Amino acid sequence: xxxxxxxxxxxxxxxxxxxxxxxxxxxxxxxxxxxxxxxxxxxxxxxxxxxxxxxxxxxxxxxxxxxxxxxxxxxxxxxxxxxxxxxxxxxxxxxxxxxxxxxxxxxxxxxxxxxxxxxxxxxxxxxxxxxxxxxxxxxxxxxxxxxxxxxxxxxxxxxxxxxxxxxxxxxxxxxxxxxxxxxxxxxxxxxxxxxxxxxxxxxxxxxxxxxxxxxxxxxxxxxxxxxxxxxxxxxxxxxxxxxxxxxxxxxxxxxxxxxxxxxxxxxxxxxxxxxxxxxxxxxxxxxxxxxxxxxxxxxxxxxxxxxxxxxxxxxxxxxxxxxxxxxxxxxxxxxxxxxxxxxxxxxxxxxxxxxxxxxxxxxxxxxxxxxxxxxxxxxxxxxxxxxxxxxxxxxxx
Amino acid sequence: xxxxxxxxxxxxxxxxxxxxxxxxxxxxxxxxxxxxxxxxxxxxxxxxxxxxxxxxxxxxxxxxxxxxxxxxxxxxxxxxxxxxxxxxxxxxxxxxxxxxxxxxxxxxxxxxxxxxxxxxxxxxxxxxxxxxxxxxxxxxxxxxxxxxxxxxxxxxxxxxxxxxxxxxxxxxxxxxxxxxxxxxxxxxxxxxxxxxxxxxxxxxxxxxxxxxxxxxxxxxxxxxxxxxxxxxxxxxxxxxxxxxxxxxxxxxxxxxxxxxxxxxxxxxxxxxxxxxxxxxxxxxxxxxxxxxxxxxxxxxxxxxxxxxxxxxxxxxxxxxxxxxxxxxxxxxxxxxxxxxxxxxxxxxxxxxxxxxxxxxxxxxxxxxxxxxxxxxxxxxxxxxxxxxxxxxxxxxx
Numbered sequence: 149x150x151x152x153x154x155x156x157x158x159x160x161x162x163x164x165x166x167x168x169x170x171x172x173x174x175x176x177x178x179x180x181x182x183x184x185x186x187x188x189x190x191x192x193x194x195x196x197x198x199x200x201x202x203x204x205x206x207x208x209x210x211x212x213x214x215x216x217x218x219x220x221x222x223x224x225x226x227x228x229x230x231x232x233x234x235x236x237x238x239x240x241x242x243x244x245x246x247x248x249x250x251x252x253x254x255x256x257x258x259x260x261x262x263x264x265x266x267x268x269x270x271x272x273x274x275x276x277x278x279x280x281x282x283x284x285x286x287x288x289x290x291x292x293x294x295x296x297x298x299x300x301x302x303x304x305x306x307x308x309x310x311x312x313x314x315x316x317x318x319x320x321x322x323x324x325x326x327x328x329x330x331x332x333x334x335x336x337x338x339x340x341x342x343x344x345x346x347x348x349x350x351x352x353x354x355x356x357x358x359x360x361x362x363x364x365x366x367x368x369x370x371x372x373x374x375x376x377x378x379x380x381x382x383x384x385x386x387x388x389x390x391x392x393x394x395x396x397x398x399x400x401x402x403x404x405x406x407x408x409x410x411x412x413x414x415x416x417x418x419x420x421x422x423x424x425x426x427x428x429x430x431x432x433x434x435x436x437x438x439x440x441x442x443x444x445x446x447x448x449x450x451x452x453x454x455x456x457x458x459x460x461x462x463x464x465x466x467x468x469x470x471x472x473x474x475x476x477x478x479x480x481x482x483x484x485x486x487x488x489x490x491x492x493x494x495x496x497x498x499x500x501x502x503x504x505x506x507x508x509x510x511x512x513x514x515x516x517x518x519x520x521x522x523x524x525x526x527x528x529x530x531x532x533x534x535x536x537x538x539x540x541x542x543x544x545x
Numbered sequence: 546x547x548x549x550x551x552x553x554x555x556x557x558x559x560x561x562x563x564x565x566x567x568x569x570x571x572x573x574x575x576x577x578x579x580x581x582x583x584x585x586x587x588x589x590x591x592x593x594x595x596x597x598x599x600x601x602x603x604x605x606x607x608x609x610x611x612x613x614x615x616x617x618x619x620x621x622x623x624x625x626x627x628x629x630x631x632x633x634x635x636x637x638x639x640x641x642x643x644x645x646x647x648x649x650x651x652x653x654x655x656x657x658x659x660x661x662x663x664x665x666x667x668x669x670x671x672x673x674x675x676x677x678x679x680x681x682x683x684x685x686x687x688x689x690x691x692x693x694x695x696x697x698x699x700x701x702x703x704x705x706x707x708x709x710x711x712x713x714x715x716x717x718x719x720x721x722x723x724x725x726x727x728x729x730x731x732x733x734x735x736x737x738x739x740x741x742x743x744x745x746x747x748x749x750x751x752x753x754x755x756x757x758x759x760x761x762x763x764x765x766x767x768x769x770x771x772x773x774x775x776x777x778x779x780x781x782x783x784x785x786x787x788x789x790x791x792x793x794x795x796x797x798x799x800x801x802x803x804x805x806x807x808x809x810x811x812x813x814x815x816x817x818x819x820x821x822x823x824x825x826x827x828x829x830x831x832x833x834x835x836x837x838x839x840x841x842x843x844x845x846x847x848x849x850x851x852x853x854x855x856x857x858x859x860x861x862x863x864x865x866x867x868x869x870x871x872x873x874x875x876x877x878x879x880x881x882x883x884x885x886x887x888x889x890x891x892x893x894x895x896x897x898x899x900x901x902x903x904x905x906x907x908x909x910x911x912x913x914x915x916x917x918x919x920x921x922x923x924x925x926x927x928x929x930x931x932x933x934x935x936x937x938x939x940x941x942x
Binding site (some may be wrong): 472515 | 613620673793806819847848849863910915918
């Protein structure tokens with residue numbers, strides 16, 4: 149925990165002021181003189197915004213920094229899952245080294261927190277989790293990492309996976325994942341019953357991947373709603389992707405969103421440009437907690453993406469037909485406060501008493517900052533400057 | 546026209562070699578020694594690719610480099626058109642200065658050719674065209690600019706516009722534009738008959754904006770097909786946006802594409818992330834000429850976009866669900882050869898005898914170059930290095 153006097157910054161795009169941090173907490177905002185033993189950083193009139201949050205990514209998957217991975221395989225979910233599981237070690241996807249690269253990239257671009265799904269399967273057991281846990285430890289004070297025990301290859305379809313998820317939740321994973329109970333697992337009742345049982349046993353939240361589109365995804369959502377209600381899991385369930393909410397049926401989607409809001413289920417979006425994605429505006433209007441994430445970046449699944457939540461804000465904004473300054477601000481809130489709402493972070497913000505996790509943003513206004521592609525002037529974690537102009541104080545391995 | 550020895554480059558991503566340019570034309574490819582009076586550029590083993598082509602943009606619209614333009618107006622096409630027409634001069638959209646900024650940005654990022662629609666309306670007459678023509682003249686040897694006489698505010702709905710289009714085609718515009726004959730102009734027969742009449746009179750191609758989606762756009766396309774056939778305009782008509790081709794009716798879209806291919810109509814796409822866009826893969830398979838463009842960047846319409854065709858290749862690729870190396874290469878061809886096909890450019894390519902308009906690309910492979918966001922190492926126009934690392938030898942005014 150560090151002390152810092154941040155001079156000449158504009159909190160949330162407001163008037164220029166100074167901020168004083170002691171022991172990693174904001175203690176004063178106003179015109180503040182330099183003080184003994186307190187490092188000074190001049191913000192150069194930049195906007196100061198709470199640390200960005202990647203609330204849906206896969207730290208164990210990227211081939212960032214490795215030789216280019218040629219990919220002319222078919223674009224079928226199941227075959228991509230199998231290819232990755234069978235080849236990841238052989239092609240050099242060391243889970244610790246690659247997660248370090250990915251997480252350092254996110255920190256360099258302004259993120260303070262990550263929720264990472266990490267593959268758990270009967271081929272690798274918990275070794276991928278162990279690699280990411282090592283990264284979490286090494287990057288303590290740089291960026292916070294939350295691990296989701298993620299059965300990428302399926303649960304019921306891969307006997308032995310349930311036991312591994314159980315073990316992972318006792319060893320470092322604090323959220324339980326899941327994946328397409330119909331599309332991938334072919335047994336929606338089976339997978340969902342297991343997930344709720346494990347979540348209740350360990351007292352953890354659930355965050356399930358739901359790529360299932362249209363009526364299939366809506367069906368799975370209904371099964372989820374029934375179980376959230378029956379098990380008293382209101383406020384503790386998240387649905388990632390939720391492509392079914394992008395289907396072209398206004399009333400049907402409205403009913404689903406109504407239940408999502410009532411059960412306080414969180415939605416996590418990546419704004420996948422080629423998919424049917426939930427309308428972030430409609431979810432916001434319904435009072436749903438919505439976070440956002442980069443998802444996989446440059447991995448065996450696909451070549452796109454940057455370890456940069458501002459880049460993601462742009463992708464989500466363009467996909468959601470955002471044009472106005474008001475809506476641009478909403479995109480920035482999505483990749484910051486939205487993620488904090490989903491992850492239930494304490495002391496998140498830029499008010500006195502909040503934790504000193506910030507990023508500076510270049511831009512005349514908040515809207516301008518969202519479309520601007522220049523690096524973040526500086527990133528501060530727990531009161532310490534951990535990155536400047538896109539370069540983190542920790543080198544990528 | 547310049548001489549240049551380009552050492553250590555990989556034409557189209559192939560093996561490393563050298564290229565010799567004399568008087569702006571490629572005269573030799575192979576291992577070539579330095580020569581008297583010929584400038585030498587070391588390509589550092591970068592990929593060399595023909596100059597990128599922005600085949601659909603609006604040089605007269607951007608507020609790039611100006612103070613941030615706050616925009617909380619409603620997102621209705623007609624009201625955006627009227628706002629821009631009524632306020633563009635007052636808010637500082639000087640057509641010459643702003644088109645210089647936009648075009649220099651494109652050149653700095655590897656473009657060699659631009660097709661720009663330029664607004665013609667009864668408020669401004671031809672003054673916006675004149676501003677862009679001045680830019681075209683000043684940037685001769687840096688980037689080539691083709692002007693489309695574009696009736697942004699409508700044709701039939703704005704009496705006096707037809708005469709201005711006629712005048713523009715006699716004074717520097719070499720392509721005739723049009724816009725939503727139903728949606729904007731409310732008189733599809735009226736506008737289309739006028740467009741064909743003017744095009745035949747001046748012997749120019751047509752490139753019409755068609756935002757009309759679904760069946761409305763399909764109807765307008767049918768009116769276009771009839772007139773292309775009746776007037777012998779095969780190969781000389783282009784449809785920009787063509788959102789109707791993104792509608793969810795496989796057979797209906799197939800019939801439209803069949804006619805588009807038969808009549809050799811070109812399609813220009815911007816990959817608009819929030820719209821229904823044509824499938825570039827399906828058009829390619831049907832043998833349709835397809836170009837791509839940045840469209841408006843940071844203007845009174847919306848905040849998005851960069852003056853960078855590699856950024857546009859990424860946007861189109863993500864929207865079109867591109868993942869494989871083969872399809873990534875197609876995205877790069879779309880923003881280069883695709884535009885050349887639409888604009889019917891002579892001597893376009895990187896073979897002996899072609900014009901020396903190139904860009905270097907950073908990347909191990911062509912696919913890697915498409916997803917990489919680093920600046921172009923160097924851009925060459927007519928055998929002269931006109932930009933390095935994203936900075937053009939001509940400063941933005």
